[in-house]
Amino acid sequence: xxxxxxxxxxxxxxxxxxxxxxxxxxxxxxxxxxxxxxxxxxxxxxxxxxxxxxxxxxxxxxxxxxxxxxxxxxxxxxxxxxxxxxxxxxxxxxxxxxxxxxxxxxxxxxxxxxxxxxxxxxxxxxxxxxxxxxxxxxxxxxxxxxxxxxxxxxxxxxx
Numbered sequence: 001x002x003x004x005x006x007x008x009x010x011x012x013x014x015x016x017x018x019x020x021x022x023x024x025x026x027x028x029x030x031x032x033x034x035x036x037x038x039x040x041x042x043x044x045x046x047x048x049x050x051x052x053x054x055x056x057x058x059x060x061x062x063x064x065x066x067x068x069x070x071x072x073x074x075x076x077x078x079x080x081x082x083x084x085x086x087x088x089x090x091x092x093x094x095x096x097x098x099x100x101x102x103x104x105x106x107x108x109x110x111x112x113x114x115x116x117x118x119x120x121x122x123x124x125x126x127x128x129x130x131x132x133x134x135x136x137x138x139x140x141x142x143x144x145x146x147x148x149x150x151x152x153x154x155x156x157x158x159x
Contacts, residue, residue, distance in 0.1 A: 001105050004135055008036075008126040009103035015069075016079035017091035023069075025126070031067035032128035033157035035150060036093075038106050038119040040141050042074045042082035050121070050144050055088050057147055066125075066154035069093050071100060073118050095119065106137055121145070125153045133157040 002008070008025065015023035028034060037054060039047040051070055054061075061068050070092040072079065079092040093100070098117050101107045106120040123145045125134035134153030136145050 001137060002124065002132055002135055004132055006132045008124065008130050008132050009100075010130070011100045011103065013100060014076040014094040014096070015091050016076040016083060016094055018080060018083070020076040020080070023091075023093055026130060028067070029126075029128050029130060032126060033064070033066045033133065033154045034126045035061060035066055035068040035154055036071055036104075036124045036126065037068060037145070038071045038101065038104065038122040038124075040072065040108075040110070040118045040121065041115075042072060042078055042092075046121070046142050046144065047072070048082075048086060051082075051088055051092075052086055053144070053147055054090065055086065057151065058089050060147075060151040061154055064151065064155040064158050066151075066158070071095055071119060073098055073101065108139070108141070110141070123150050125150065125157050127157040 010026045012024040068090045076094040106122040108120045109116045122137040
């Protein structure tokens with residue numbers, strides 16, 4: 001598992017921000033701290049709750065200069081519709097090719113649903129040097145992160 005102090009793996013993937021653009025983590029470090037919130041699938045109950053909670057608490061992250069990105073295996077087109085329907089005020093990274101989740105060691109299977117290789121619910125805070133300053137990974141897809149803890153970690157990563 002990726003731990004605090006590790007270098008965050010760099011990646012390039014589609015970014016759903018109303019349009020579809022290319023996102024490369026190393027090119028976005030001027031937006032650091034960067035909060036990468038991995039979630040299993042758009043339009044599922046806990047994932048919707050989590051992304052909407054980040055939306056509702058966005059001021060906490062903006063106040064400390066942090067930038068939030070959701071990350072899932074959904075296509076960028078699905079993610080744009082998910083953003084629209086939930087009025088999300090941050091962009092979502094599409095790992096539809098499943099290249100990011102193995103690098104961050106957050107891949108899991110939903111055996112009962114027959115779905116393989118989706119993102120675990122996880123949050124990483126990456127500082128301007130691409131160092132992981134906070135890591136939370138759950139094996140329980142119904143768990144949510146401690147949002148106050150994530151915001152505090154983002155504030156600490158800024159300093």
